[in-house]
Amino acid sequence: MADSTERGRRSARRSGGFAGRRVVVTGGSRGLGGEVVRLLLAEGARVAACARKAEHLDGLRRSLGAGDELFTRSLDVAEPELLERFVDSAAETFGGLDGVVACAGGARGRGITEATAEDWATTWALNAGHFARLTACATPHLRASGGGSIVVVSSISGWKPGPQAQYGASKAAQLHMVSSLARELGPYGIRVNAVSPGSMLIPGKRWDRMRLEDPVAYERFTAEFPGRELIRPEEVADVIAFLLSDQARGVTGVNLPVDRGQNAPTPQGY
Structure with missing residues (x-):
């Protein structure tokens, strides 16, 4: 993760301003979601974050060392x-909302002949279903605040096979x-955009474990870049913050890949 000095440089590069902004982030405890929460708080926002594990x-x-500026709930x-x-x-806690980040997501099941109907339903609910419900229930609050920005974390798997x-379909x-x-939602002053990360190097997660445990396979995988x-999660968080900010007030309906030009989304590639 970026250290405090790097965060300071990142904050100085952007002038959108988040002081007083109120933002919901799902999947906001670790990895990319945690990095988004850290960045927004550092720039003055009040953030509500949810995750499965309290x-x-x-x-x-x-x-x-957060206080009342961070509202959390496990769900x-x-x-x-x-x-x-x-x-x-x-x-209710913040007196309204100005932004939403749908970062939670995931996948369940294996290939088409092995994945069950439940695997498909669960993957759909985590990705497309969660994004739809989050947008629906946040929209009245954003409208009451005069508009806002919604960002969903999709994936390059949404269009690169x-x-x-089941995962690619839900991201598409x-x-x-x-x-x-x-x-x-445009008529209400609400912008909606997607950020599609490539394979992220997150400490302790899949690609970081591969890097440490199977460096030969990891080196082969880097040939896709x-x-x-x-890509690193803090780099994706910077783009999410941009789309939430007033600097992106003219941007809506966009899918913005943040993938270092990655080709195949996994080592298996197609």
Whole structure:
């Protein structure tokens, strides 16, 4: 992760300003979501973050030394009622909302002959379903604040084929929803955009474990990147913050890849 000096440089590079902004971030305890929360708080926003595990949210709060500017709740974003109550509670706590980041997501199951109907339904609910419900329940709060920005974290798997199909299909659905919702919500001053990360090098996660445990396979995988370097979560967080900011006030309905020009989305590639 970026150290405090690097965060200071990143903050100085952007003049959008988040002082007083109120932003919801799902999947906001670790990895990319945690980095988004850290960056927004550092720039003066008040942030409501949710994640499955309360201990991860508690760890984030302790690491930040955060107070009332950080509102947290543990929940499964695939449960619509819990997600709706979280958004409403965040808006009540902060006195409204100005931005939303749909960062939570995931996948379940293997290939098409092995994946069950439940695997497909679960993957869909985590990605497309969660994004749809989050947007629906956040929209009244954004409208009441005079507009705002919604950003969904999709994936290059949404248009670059790779295993597994249920994941790629749900990410492709997010991208279509962005195009549609940008038109639907534009009259209310609400912008809707997607950020599509490539394979991110997150400490302790899949690619970092490969780098440490199977350096030969990792080196082969880096050939999918023109610069032979995976994207880092803080670099994706910078782009998300840009899309939330007033600097991107003319940007809506866009899918912005942040992938260092990655080709195949996994080592299996197609």
